[in-house]
Amino acid sequence: MDEKQTITAISTPAGSGGIAVIRLSGRNALEIARKIFKGRAALKDAASHTAHFGTIVNPKTKEPLDQGVFTVFRAPHSYTGEDVVEISCHGGVFVTEKVLEASLEAGARLAEPGEFTKRAFLNGKLDLSQAEAVADLIQARTERSLTASLQQLTGKLYQKVQAIRKGLIEILGLLEIELDFSEEDIELISTEKLLKQIKRVEKDLRKTIVTYEKGRFLRDGVKMTIVGRPNVGKSSLLNLLLGSERAIVDETPGTTRDALEALLNIDGILFRIIDTAGLRQTKERVEAKGVEIAQFHLKEADLIVFIFDNCDGWTEADDFVWQSVEAAIREKKSRVLIVRNKIDLTATGKGTGLPERVLKNTVIPMSAKRGTGLKHFHNALQRLTRVDDNLGRHEFIISNIRHVRAMADAADALASAEKAIKSGLSQEFTAVDIRSALDHLGEIIGETSPEDVLDYIFNNFCVGK
Numbered sequence: 027m028d029e030k031q032t033i034t035a036i037s038t039p040a041g042s043g044g045i046a047v048i049r050l051s052g053r054n055a056l057e058i059a060r061k062i063f064k065g066r067a068a069l070k071d072a073a074s075h076t077a078h079f080g081t082i083v084n085p086k087t088k089e090p091l092d093q094g095v096f097t098v099f100r101a102p103h104s105y106t107g108e109d110v111v112e113i114s115c116h117g118g119v120f121v122t123e124k125v126l127e128a129s130l131e132a133g134a135r136l137a138e139p140g141e142f143t144k145r146a147f148l149n150g151k152l153d154l155s156q157a158e159a160v161a162d163l164i165q166a167r168t169e170r171s172l173t174a175s176l177q178q179l180t181g182k183l184y185q186k187v188q189a190i191r192k193g194l195i196e197i198l199g200l201l202e203i204e205l206d207f208s209e210e211d212i213e214l215i216s217t218e219k220l221l222k223q224i225k226r227v228e229k230d231l232r233k234t235i236v237t238y239e240k241g242r243f244l245r246d247g248v249k250m251t252i253v254g255r256p257n258v259g260k261s262s263l264l265n266l267l268l269g270s271e272r273a274i275v276d277e278t279p280g281t282t283r284d285a286l287e288a289l290l291n292i293d294g295i296l297f298r299i300i301d302t303a304g305l306r307q308t309k310e311r312v313e314a315k316g317v318e319i320a321q322f323h324l325k326e327a328d329l330i331v332f333i334f335d336n337c338d339g340w341t342e343a344d345d346f347v348w349q350s351v352e353a354a355i356r357e358k359k360s361r362v363l364i365v366r367n368k369i370d371l372t373a374t375g376k377g378t379g380l381p382e383r384v385l386k387n388t389v390i391p392m393s394a395k396r397g398t399g400l401k402h403f404h405n406a407l408q409r410l411t412r413v414d415d416n417l418g419r420h421e422f423i424i425s426n427i428r429h430v431r432a433m434a435d436a437a438d439a440l441a442s443a444e445k446a447i448k449s450g451l452s453q454e455f456t457a458v459d460i461r462s463a464l465d466h467l468g469e470i471i472g473e474t475s476p477e478d479v480l481d482y483i484f485n486n487f488c489v490g491k
């Protein structure tokens with residue numbers, strides 16, 4: 027990537043809209059904008075943060091393409107930290123392409139995905155975690171995930187990481203002085219205090235790592251799979267949750283054969299709900315395929331909703347399904363919510379004789395047909411996804427797997443430092459471990475990130491950002 031070239035791209039989404047924005051960034055941004063601008067203002071001398079109305083023209087033929095507003099941001103007071111011109115034109119697909127072509131002809135180069143944000147990072151306008159938050163913010167689909175990415179964008183993660191690093195750098199400084207004067211045997215920090223401080227940082231890191239799951243739920247949503255033997259009311263529950271007749275409901279067992287997916291925003295968290303074919307052993311080819319797909323979604327679920335029929339009580343067929351559920355709990359630590367369905371038919375039912383291992387989980391009595399128990403169901407969902415009202419607003423959370431890995435590596439390095447201290451090894455070893463922890467933490471904010479990591483992150487952006 028050549029940082030000296032002026033780059034351009036359409037920064038608004040593809041398709042037609044009221045207006046579209048073509049962005050230019052780089053040291054020739056104003057010169058290039060001047061070539062495609064015809065208006066009263068002398069664009070080249072325009073002050074920062076000013077907008078200028080004019081005709082957008084082909085730089086060679088001067089043929090008019092559209093009318094638009096050129097907004098000028100001068101370095102370093104722009105998104106990228108370079109000279110930036112944002113051209114707002116009419117939002118037709120064809121017109122927008124024409125204006126982009128004009129800026130290319132006038133000397134700009136097409137921007138790579140995320141290149142504007144990468145430049146902002148390289149020019150110190152954002153740290154790496156903030157740059158990543160920009161991508162998350164764009165992709166946010168619920169209010170909660172928006173708040174979480176905003177939290178990161180405003181530098182909360184950066185501040186947290188820097189505070190931890192500062193503590194470690196202080197310790198490292200003391201250790202290094204001691205090492206320099208090792209013959210004189212001075213002790214600036216007692217072993218006990220050293221151990222205590224390192225332990226405290228490690229604990230803090232581990233505590234932050236645990237928030238990842240919440241963060242992931244906020245960012246990617248919760249995958250929730252509805253399972254149960256045929257005819258217990260899985261599709262009825264899906265319809266109830268969505269408030270529409272999304273799935274076919276019928277008294278014939280084996281009605282649902284394929285997996286049905288629907289997105290639902292429940293209290294600010296996005297759920298990807300999957301209704302599946304009833305799980306049972308079957309020789310029928312198509313149904314068997316459906317059962318296979320259902321098993322797949324069961325394994326992939328963050329949250330499994332297991333339904334049984336209250337009238338029939340717990341049957342062997344339920345036990346068959348439950349075995350798969352237990353496997354998922356064991357292997358993936360999936361959370362489980364149990365629905366005792368059709369309570370409108372009998373008040374008590376046989377559903378009281380649930381095995382102990384099943385009863386350990388939350389059981390919600392419901393009537394998917396009548397809508398009874400929906401409130402309890404929602405409350406249980408909230409509890410299970412551990413989403414409380416404060417989440418994303420006051421609580422610090424981490425939502426990016428790259429950050430989690432770096433923190434885990436840093437915490438491991440500190441654990442190794444503790445071990446070195448306890449076994450009385452030379453402080454040299456402790457210092458090496460602390461330095462390693464610092465490097466891992468630096469990766470999060472981009473201070474020690476190798477070039478390929480940067481490329482990976484920015485290539486995941488869309489062009490124009």
Ligand SMILES: Nc1nc2c(ncn2[C@@H]2O[C@H](COP(=O)(O)OP(=O)(O)OP(=O)(O)O)[C@@H](O)[C@H]2O)c(=O)[nH]1
Pocket residue numbers: 254255256257258259260261262263274275276277278279280281282283302303304305367368369370371392393394395396
């Ligand atoms: N009375 C009563 N009937 C229900 C309730 N929930 C579902 N049913 C009925 O039970 C039958 C099966 O419902 P579905 O929602 O199709 O069940 P399913 O689990 O999706 O069934 P398959 O797709 O065949 O596995 C239908 O006749 C529903 O009307 C309920 O809460 N009360």
Ligand SMILES: [Mg+2]
Pocket residue numbers: 260261262273274275281282301302303304
């Ligand atoms: Mg069904």
